[in-house]
Amino acid sequence: MNSLPILHLLLFLLGFQALQAQGRSLSAYQPKQYFKMISEIMDVLNTSPSPSEETLDPNEINTLLNTTLLRPNLDAFLNATKNFYNNESLIWKNLKEFLPLLPNPTPRGEPIYIENNWDDFQKKLKKYLEALDNFLTFKNKH
Ligand SMILES: *[C@@H]1O[C@H](CO)[C@@H](O)[C@H](O)[C@H]1NC(C)=O
Ligand SMILES: *[C@@H]1O[C@H](CO)[C@@H](O)[C@H](O)[C@H]1NC(C)=O
Numbered sequence: 001m002n003s004l005p006i007l008h009l010l011l012f013l014l015g016f017q018a019l020q021a022q023g024r025s026l027s028a029y030q031p032k033q034y035f036k037m038i039s040e041i042m043d044v045l046n047t048s049p050s051p052s053e054e055t056l057d058p059n060e061i062n063t064l065l066n067t068t069l070l071r072p073n074l075d076a077f078l079n080a081t082k083n084f085y086n087n088e089s090l091i092w093k094n095l096k097e098f099l100p101l102l103p104n105p106t107p108r109g110e111p112i113y114i115e116n117n118w119d120d121f122q123k124k125l126k127k128y129l130e131a132l133d134n135f136l137t138f139k140n141k142h
């Protein structure tokens with residue numbers, strides 16, 4: 001049997017493997033993984049009773065759901081997370097994973113204001129997770 005085709009197959013497989021390894025490090029975008037991170041954050045938020053989201057001001061809801069403000073709001077939440085958790089916490093780590101995904105607009109606009117209390121943080125972050133979820137769903141379809 002001629003060994004040339006086998007050699008070609010081998011080279012092809014090696015090349016394919018190299019491409020795969022490269023792909024993993026270059027673009028780690030895995031939609032499922034991001035949806036999972038959102039639900040993990042939601043699980044943590046739901047471990048304590050939630051104040052009614054109806055107490056959110058309509059302007060605040062607009063700000064939280066505004067696509068242009070996704071990134072400035074993420075920065076605000078990362079900063080606010082420090083009030084309640086350290087940087088090894090699941091919420092901090094998961095939120096940080098979204099940084100490279102979200103476009104950084106100029107001008108950045110006015111992000112959401114988060115009070116230094118857990119109830120405010122919790123209800124606002126829950127609303128913001130909806131915006132992140134919508135963003136991922138939209139990104140998946142396009
Ligand atoms: C970060 O959080 C601290 C404490 O809540 C606040 O004083 C500060 O203004 C925040 N910084 C930004 C850039 O949001
Ligand atoms: C968390 O903070 C500590 C102390 O500031 C720092 O050494 C460490 O690198 C940080 N970890 C992450 C994941 O940012």
Ligand SMILES: *[C@@H]1O[C@H](CO)[C@@H](O)[C@H](O)[C@H]1NC(C)=O
Pocket residue numbers: 062066067068069108109110
């Ligand atoms: C979203 O925020 C940007 C920047 O603040 C603002 O210009 C825009 O009008 C907002 N969009 C909506 C739909 O509220």
